Amino acid sequence: xxxxxxxxxxLAIRWLHWVNFPLLLMMVWSGIxxxxxxxxxxxxxxxxxxxxxxxxxxxxxxxxxxRLAEGLQLHFFxxxxxxxxxxxxxxxxxxxGEWRALVPIPASFKRAPLVALHDAHIVKxxxxxxxxNDAQRIAYTSIILMGAGSVITGFAIYKxxxxxxxxxxxxxxxxxxxxxxxxxxxxxxxxxxxxxxVAMAGWANFxxxxxxxxxxxxIEPKPEPPVAxxxxxx
Amino acid sequence: xxxxxxxxxxxxREFEKRxxxxxxxxxxDPNNTASVLKEPRYLSEPLSPExxxxxxxxxxxxxxxVGGVAALAGIFGWRWMSDETKTALYKRAxxxxxxxxxxxxxxxxLAAEFPxxxxxxxxxxxxxxxxxxxxxxxxxxxRVGGLAGMTEDLVLTLDDIRKLPRTEMITxxxxxxxxxxxxxxxxxxxxxFAMHYSGKVRQDxxxxxxxxxxxxxxxxxxxxxxxxxxxxTLLAYEMNGAPLTNEHGAPLRLxxxxxxxxxxxxxxxxxxxxxxxxxxxxxxxxxxxxxxxGH
Numbered sequence: 001x002x003x004x005x006x007x008x009x010x011l012a013i014r015w016l017h018w019v020n021f022p023l024l025l026m027m028v029w030s031g032i033x034x035x036x037x038x039x040x041x042x043x044x045x046x047x048x049x050x051x052x053x054x055x056x057x058x059x060x061x062x063x064x065x066x067r068l069a070e071g072l073q074l075h076f077f078x079x080x081x082x083x084x085x086x087x088x089x090x091x092x093x094x095x096x097g098e099w100r101a102l103v104p105i106p107a108s109f110k111r112a113p114l115v116a117l118h119d120a121h122i123v124k125x126x127x128x129x130x131x132x133n134d135a136q137r138i139a140y141t142s143i144i145l146m147g148a149g150s151v152i153t154g155f156a157i158y159k160x161x162x163x164x165x166x167x168x169x170x171x172x173x174x175x176x177x178x179x180x181x182x183x184x185x186x187x188x189x190x191x192x193x194x195x196x197x198v199a200m201a202g203w204a205n206f207x208x209x210x211x212x213x214x215x216x217x218x219i220e221p222k223p224e225p226p227v228a229x230x231x232x233x234x
Numbered sequence: 235x236x237x238x239x240x241x242x243x244x245x246x247r248e249f250e251k252r253x254x255x256x257x258x259x260x261x262x263d264p265n266n267t268a269s270v271l272k273e274p275r276y277l278s279e280p281l282s283p284e285x286x287x288x289x290x291x292x293x294x295x296x297x298x299x300v301g302g303v304a305a306l307a308g309i310f311g312w313r314w315m316s317d318e319t320k321t322a323l324y325k326r327a328x329x330x331x332x333x334x335x336x337x338x339x340x341x342x343x344l345a346a347e348f349p350x351x352x353x354x355x356x357x358x359x360x361x362x363x364x365x366x367x368x369x370x371x372x373x374x375x376x377r378v379g380g381l382a383g384m385t386e387d388l389v390l391t392l393d394d395i396r397k398l399p400r401t402e403m404i405t406x407x408x409x410x411x412x413x414x415x416x417x418x419x420x421x422x423x424x425x426x427f428a429m430h431y432s433g434k435v436r437q438d439x440x441x442x443x444x445x446x447x448x449x450x451x452x453x454x455x456x457x458x459x460x461x462x463x464x465x466x467t468l469l470a471y472e473m474n475g476a477p478l479t480n481e482h483g484a485p486l487r488l489x490x491x492x493x494x495x496x497x498x499x500x501x502x503x504x505x506x507x508x509x510x511x512x513x514x515x516x517x518x519x520x521x522x523x524x525x526x527x528g529h
Contacts, residue, residue: 003286005293007276018301022308038412068411069522073324076331076524100271108267130268131275137267160408161345161466161491161529162338168346173406173414207290211297215290218280 002218016089023082033071101131108134153180332526345491354415364453380507382433398422410494419489421470425463445512449503456512
């Protein structure tokens with residue numbers, strides 16, 4: 001059967017995506033160096049501590065203790081590149097029209113669970129989709145909103161006096177720090193799921209994020225879909 | 235959507251599966267996200283499978299080569315960069331951040347104030363640099379240098395400070411470590427003090443920086459003039475309704491929500507107005523904190 005090369009990911013999206021990886025990594029890493037100096041968050045249920053951020057072995061294993069100044073240096077250096085990269089990505093998706101493939105529509109929220117069930121091999125049918133399915137649309141739009149959230153909560157912690165209105169809007173200085181921290185946890189969870197999904201989706205999908213292209217079966221010259229379906233005897 | 239549409243779509247998928255053909259992936263179906271948002275597709279001319287593989291391989295080779303080189307350049311470039319270069323880079327970043335902060339800085343923007351009930355009791359203690367000896371408040375003097383037309387330091391007593399207008403505020407004290415507490419401060423606005431003693435008529439005529447240090451000169455901080463003239467920067471002599479204790483900087487300290495705690499020096503011994511950027515304890519190279527550390 002004839003094939004076609006389909007351009008899936010524009011050059012800009014690919015670079016912005018891959019450049020974001022080390023930048024986010026540095027922001028998370030330096031953030032943890034900073035967080036160590038006041039490690040107060042834990043997951044608690046009815047007052048009992050389920051998981052402390054972070055257990056001592058974690059700090060020791062990664063050699064995190066007593067590196068607050070270094071963490072601040074890294075954080076306030078890479079923040080420009082992280083925010084800049086994200087801003088360029090948002091502008092690019094808007095200007096290029098790429099947002100159409102990424103933004104969920106109301107039906108996406110109804111169908112995303114179906115996609116998840118399909119991925120889990122519970123449901124056979126995959127809802128109709130474009131370049132990205134409805135679960136991906138929600139995930140990839142959420143991660144951008146989270147990025148914006150990190151920048152905004154970051155501002156609220158960084159300049160709580162000059163931007164006191166923003167800090168107040170986020171519930172105050174300590175809440176803003178909490179929000180900033182849990183957005184980071186969100187990135188890490190996203191990353192784990194993302195890697196898993198990419199591994200499940202296979203090589204061609206991964207390759208397309210590097211080359212931009214994928215091989216697809218050639219489309220027949222415009223068969224009227226429903227008619228075509230009916231013309232074929234069962 | 236209606237059952238009919240669902241059935242039609244089912245048939246399309248069934249047809250695709252049976253014949254191995256891909257029907258247009260974006261049929262005009264209101265359920266299809268791609269068609270609703272008019273998502274475009276970019277497809278090459280139909281190619282033989284061999285030709286498609288060949289082209290894909292060429293693209294892969296290029297993509298992975300460029301990506302690999304970029305990744306290696308990033309990793310090894312960062313690894314091979316000397317610590318001196320990195321330190322210089324961070325210093326420049328801090329300097330840039332400071333410039334940007336000052337462009338947007340306004341003394342009219344105030345930190346939130348809190349009701350008395352929110353005050354953190356007991357006050358958290360941290361940092362004893364420059365507080366080794368117990369202070370004798372009666373013998374304590376504040377020396378002030380860099381005043382217009384004076385070569386010698388001006389020497390003030392605590393009573394001289396107390397005579398200036400008293401200001402109180404309940405603000406959040408933020409440590410660079412990440413914790414914060416709410417403190418009730420009483421003292422004199424630094425701006426009131428500066429305009430009373432500096433010999434200048436206008437704030438704009440003051441030098442660009444203020445240097446402050448403990449009597450033993452073991453702890454010292456530098457402030458930019460804008461932040462220290464902020465209406466919420468106090469020369470504080472009371473904390474939570476009582477005179478400052480020894481560990482919180484008796485008899486006089488700086489209190490301000492415009493900078494981290496490291497800048498709010500305890501037990502001030504000398505203040506100097508200067509046009510030279512003053513040294514700062516935690517901004518020394520061996521510690522590496524941000525000189526500006528401004529909020």
